[in-house]
Amino acid sequence: METREPLHTEAITGVILAGGRGSRMGGVDKGLQNFNGVPLALHTLMRLSPQVGQIMINANRNLSAYESFGVPVWPDSASLGEYAGPLAGFITGLERCETPYLLTVPCDTPLFPADLVARMADAMARENADFAVAAAREEDGQLRAQPVFCLMGVNMLESLARFTQAGGRKIDAWTAQHNTVIVPFDRPGDEVHGFFNANTLAELHQLEARQP
Numbered sequence: 001m002e003t004r005e006p007l008h009t010e011a012i013t014g015v016i017l018a019g020g021r022g023s024r025m026g027g028v029d030k031g032l033q034n035f036n037g038v039p040l041a042l043h044t045l046m047r048l049s050p051q052v053g054q055i056m057i058n059a060n061r062n063l064s065a066y067e068s069f070g071v072p073v074w075p076d077s078a079s080l081g082e083y084a085g086p087l088a089g090f091i092t093g094l095e096r097c098e099t100p101y102l103l104t105v106p107c108d109t110p111l112f113p114a115d116l117v118a119r120m121a122d123a124m125a126r127e128n129a130d131f132a133v134a135a136a137r138e139e140d141g142q143l144r145a146q147p148v149f150c151l152m153g154v155n156m157l158e159s160l161a162r163f164t165q166a167g168g169r170k171i172d173a174w175t176a177q178h179n180t181v182i183v184p185f186d187r188p189g190d191e192v193h194g195f196f197n198a199n200t201l202a203e204l205h206q207l208e209a210r211q212p
């Protein structure tokens with residue numbers, strides 16, 4: 001297989017996915033919940049900004065609160081119906097992206113690696129892949145893909161539109177249709193809790209205690 005040119009991180013736009021219902025957190029707007037005194041989406045923004053060329057937030061509520069963080073904020077279009085899941089945020093990101101590549105990150109995983117984008121971009125270029133998806137070793141010792149951490153070319157929009165119009169809603173079912181490289185983040189030195197996410201307020205408080 002032919003190896004592609006290196007993929008420069010300036011060519012990547014990061015989209016912070018904060019558009020969910022947050023039902024396991026009692027229906028609150030997850031991205032606006034504080035993590036060590038900083039709203040989760042803003043914490044994510046600060047961690048992601050040095051890693052990408054551009055950044056935006058995908059949110060469906062409290063848009064002015066997100067806008068106060070100083071980056072573009074885009075809600076999902078109505079085309080898939082309300083709260084269609086993370087792929088609705090992928091579509092929004094791909095439609096609004098002004099660079100050749102888009103990286104998705106959730107707003108509820110505040111300790112994700114500082115070298116996330118560089119390693120995903122390297123792997124994608126090395127394998128000449130359509131997608132790079134992060135993987136992390138979970139508490140049971142298994143290495144599992146974290147499909148919401150996904151790097152792709154903006155040319156994937158057409159494929160995603162087709163997939164979702166046919167009723168598809170699962171990220172991994174979509175990426176499986178293409179050439180995907182899984183990028184493990186389990187080297188010695190990688191933060192063990194890097195991909196722990198907070199679905200409930202109790203999990204959010206547990207994560208605060210793990211902040212290095």
Ligand SMILES: Nc1nc2c(ncn2[C@@H]2O[C@H](COP(=O)(O)OP(=O)(O)OP(=O)(O)O)[C@@H](O)[C@H]2O)c(=O)[nH]1
Nearest residue numbers: 017018019020021022023024083084085086089106
């Ligand atoms: N744009 C958009 N993003 C979503 C939607 N649903 C989930 N997400 C995002 O996808 C990521 C993973 O979401 P989940 O934890 O599965 O869903 P959630 O809505 O945040 O929380 P629960 O309702 O408790 O499942 C989060 O970053 C969410 O903000 C949606 O309908 N639209």
